[in-house]
Amino acid sequence: MLVSYNWLKQYTNVEDNATDLAEKITRGGIEIEGVDYLAEELSNVVVGYVESKEKHPDAEKLSVCQVNVGEEENLQIVCGAPNVDAGQYVIVAKVGAKLPGIKIKKTKLRGVESQGMICSLKELGLNQSVIPKNYQEGIYIFGEKQELGADVSEVLGLNDYILDLSITPNRADALSMRGLSYELGALYNKAVTFNDKEVAENYEQTTLSVEVESPSCKNYLGQVIKNIEVKDSPLWLQVRLMSSGIRPINNIVDITNYVLLEFGQPMHAFDKDLVGDKIVIRDAKEGEVLETLDGVERKLQDTDLVITDGKQPIALGGVMGGKNTEVSESTKNIILESAYFNSSSIRRTSAAHGLRSDSSARFEKGIDSNMQLAALQRAVELILELYPNATVESSVGVVNKEQEREVAITTTYINNYLGIILSTEEIISILESLNFGVEVAAEELIVKVPTRRPDISIKQDLVEEVIRIYGYDNLASTLPKFSRTTKGGLTYTQRAVRDLRRLYVNAGFNDTINYSLVSDEESTSFTLKNHHKVKLLMPMTETHSTLRQSLIPGLLNTVGYNVARKQKDLKLVEIGRVFFGSGDDNVQPKETLYLGAALTGEERATKWLKDSRELDFYAAKGYLEVALEYLGLDEKVTYKKSTIDGMHPGRTAEVYLGVERIGLIGEVHPLVAEKLGLNRTYVFEINLDKVISEEKVKPKYEEVTKYPEITRDIAMLVDLEDEYQNIYNAIESVNSKLITNVELFDLYVGLELVAGKKSLALTITYSDKEKTLTDEEVTAVHEKVLAALTEYGAIIR
Numbered sequence: 012m013l014v015s016y017n018w019l020k021q022y023t024n025v026e027d028n029a030t031d032l033a034e035k036i037t038r039g040g041i042e043i044e045g046v047d048y049l050a051e052e053l054s055n056v057v058v059g060y061v062e063s064k065e066k067h068p069d070a071e072k073l074s075v076c077q078v079n080v081g082e083e084e085n086l087q088i089v090c091g092a093p094n095v096d097a098g099q100y101v102i103v104a105k106v107g108a109k110l111p112g113i114k115i116k117k118t119k120l121r122g123v124e125s126q127g128m129i130c131s132l133k134e135l136g137l138n139q140s141v142i143p144k145n146y147q148e149g150i151y152i153f154g155e156k157q158e159l160g161a162d163v164s165e166v167l168g169l170n171d172y173i174l175d176l177s178i179t180p181n182r183a184d185a186l187s188m189r190g191l192s193y194e195l196g197a198l199y200n201k202a203v204t205f206n207d208k209e210v211a212e213n214y215e216q217t218t219l220s221v222e223v224e225s226p227s228c229k230n231y232l233g234q235v236i237k238n239i240e241v242k243d244s245p246l247w248l249q250v251r252l253m254s255s256g257i258r259p260i261n262n263i264v265d266i267t268n269y270v271l272l273e274f275g276q277p278m279h280a281f282d283k284d285l286v287g288d289k290i291v292i293r294d295a296k297e298g299e300v301l302e303t304l305d306g307v308e309r310k311l312q313d314t315d316l317v318i319t320d321g322k323q324p325i326a327l328g329g330v331m332g333g334k335n336t337e338v339s340e341s342t343k344n345i346i347l348e349s350a351y352f353n354s355s356s357i358r359r360t361s362a363a364h365g366l367r368s369d370s371s372a373r374f375e376k377g378i379d380s381n382m383q384l385a386a387l388q389r390a391v392e393l394i395l396e397l398y399p400n401a402t403v404e405s406s407v408g409v410v411n412k413e414q415e416r417e418v419a420i421t422t423t424y425i426n427n428y429l430g431i432i433l434s435t436e437e438i439i440s441i442l443e444s445l446n447f448g449v450e451v452a453a454e455e456l457i458v459k460v461p462t463r464r465p466d467i468s469i470k471q472d473l474v475e476e477v478i479r480i481y482g483y484d485n486l487a488s489t490l491p492k493f494s495r496t497t498k499g500g501l502t503y504t505q506r507a508v509r510d511l512r513r514l515y516v517n518a519g520f521n522d523t524i525n526y527s528l529v530s531d532e533e534s535t536s537f538t539l540k541n542h543h544k545v546k547l548l549m550p551m552t553e554t555h556s557t558l559r560q561s562l563i564p565g566l567l568n569t570v571g572y573n574v575a576r577k578q579k580d581l582k583l584v585e586i587g588r589v590f591f592g593s594g595d596d597n598v599q600p601k602e603t604l605y606l607g608a609a610l611t612g613e614e615r616a617t618k619w620l621k622d623s624r625e626l627d628f629y630a631a632k633g634y635l636e637v638a639l640e641y642l643g644l645d646e647k648v649t650y651k652k653s654t655i656d657g658m659h660p661g662r663t664a665e666v667y668l669g670v671e672r673i674g675l676i677g678e679v680h681p682l683v684a685e686k687l688g689l690n691r692t693y694v695f696e697i698n699l700d701k702v703i704s705e706e707k708v709k710p711k712y713e714e715v716t717k718y719p720e721i722t723r724d725i726a727m728l729v730d731l732e733d734e735y736q737n738i739y740n741a742i743e744s745v746n747s748k749l750i751t752n753v754e755l756f757d758l759y760v761g762l763e764l765v766a767g768k769k770s771l772a773l774t775i776t777y778s779d780k781e782k783t784l785t786d787e788e789v790t791a792v793h794e795k796v797l798a799a800l801t802e803y804g805a806i807i808r
Contacts, residue, residue, distance in 0.1 A: 029172035059103035081160025183376035187275025277370030525565030543592030562607030580612030
């Protein structure tokens, strides 16, 4: 929000300069992002009067003007603006003047001397968004007679500092000059004066009727004013709006915007002759259409609040008016609207239509529910200043006055909470400076909170108000008291995650971070168990609408993105959280840490020899075991063949830690890969929370044996459906400490074999850390292995 320093000083007798004032407000809890002096780069720019205008002899689009700036001789200025003409009061930068980025010199344009420059508002440094539309392309023309030679900085109010306030959502009261004045009055302990006039409405009887049919509208006042003329606003009003970041439109619209800035109460004006004598506030009907003032036709929803003429919508309540009742230069009679709408209703409508305005921003945060009549009276007062002969009818509508909220608190509670000592009188003085009512009842203070402060509802809110005004800097600096201290450092989980990332990066993987939000369809892809989905109520896009339950969809999308850009050899890893809903929207989803990876293409074994191999299931399994080995769980993990949606039916396995399923590994189904534009791609994913919580969480060091190892190969026939894990388990059942490794090195399926069989070849490694093994010792154990395999059903070859 942009605030004029000069305007703000009219309400409070503050002596601080703009910079010190901004610092004071910031320390009081409302951040000032910047202070800008509008005339910082302006000098020697004055008001001039165009005495005459002639065409340039050698340039069709240039004019030669004689301009009176209050000096003995007129200035001859060559001007290219299409709207310059004799009889106009204009802005003149004399020779030697400074404009933002420009210094004016005497020059010749196409052979004709020019002694200055007739300026536009943009050339003075004003933002294009606040310049009236009539003057966006040409020079600015004063609508009223001005003193010749007067400093333009003073005439246009540019000798002013603009404070850029960052208002938090809970401080909607500070979105107005009155609200900020209360704040300054408390910070400086000075009286605030608004010069409000008691208005007795002795106006003509009105024929206008107002009906409220929606619970989203609490208060609604309408007032008819006749015999007005719509034209440009007086200069003072335009200056106030432009310095506050609002473009002047016309006198009626500008007055409603002025009251918005002054009171924080949004207002709207309708063309009375286009509305009629009836206003009905209701919820929109599904499919109704309204063209808003920005020229866009909007299809309404039944959750929208609309203002109607009893038949059709004429405005989106609290957001924007309709084109069909817009105030224009032909308007003679108007209806002024001042209302209080439900903040959640306005927020929902504004978001649904992608339409935000100064009015909707204030309604969304919450305005003073008792300010509607005072703001309406102020708008009528300003209109009558412009048109004393206008006819004003009595206001009509629905008003539900809200009572001030009462909060009880004690001096002891405040002092204990803040750790300081303030007297009851000091606390009362601070609260009363904020225009809060305070009554003393025994040891309690009964604080009456004005309706302009809906953010104050509990004792802690009052404590914050007291310390804001008292000053955070006045709090004593003390060290915290500890009964026991603990040494800082990473937890085991944090350290394990960090180390796993490093392990995979060292193995040639790229560590990735993907969106936690995915599409509804992707959210449950590649999951081992059905869980409730967690969806956003109002997602920005459908592709980011639901919290993920697996890391694999995000990894595959990232692989697809890179493959489409000619990066075909990829190894990606991600350690992140997935989210499982409970089915109850009031319960937070369960967050679980997962580790996932995706591999595709080839990897090079020796770069200089250009030796490479294609990534396959066994490569993926090896990389999964990198994590399991680091955690010391590789011997506790088993694999079982499985069928999972989206995965290749013959090349997929579930990963088990003991009897608990912790993840999956396998090849992505060819149809899924084709849809994503991928070649063969392998993925794995494990529940890292379950793995890390397993007892054994530190790697063990094992001394390398000094004695030679002995290997024996075994070839066998087993059923086609037999899993390697079962064969491995049969070998493990021998339970000999001499067996140190079992490795499958060949698998063959062909017509030469017995029907329904496949051939496996394994290498078994035997060793002893304490001595050299003899053939007899190895043979004895090996015979037991062969017996165990034969008992299992394998045919030894």
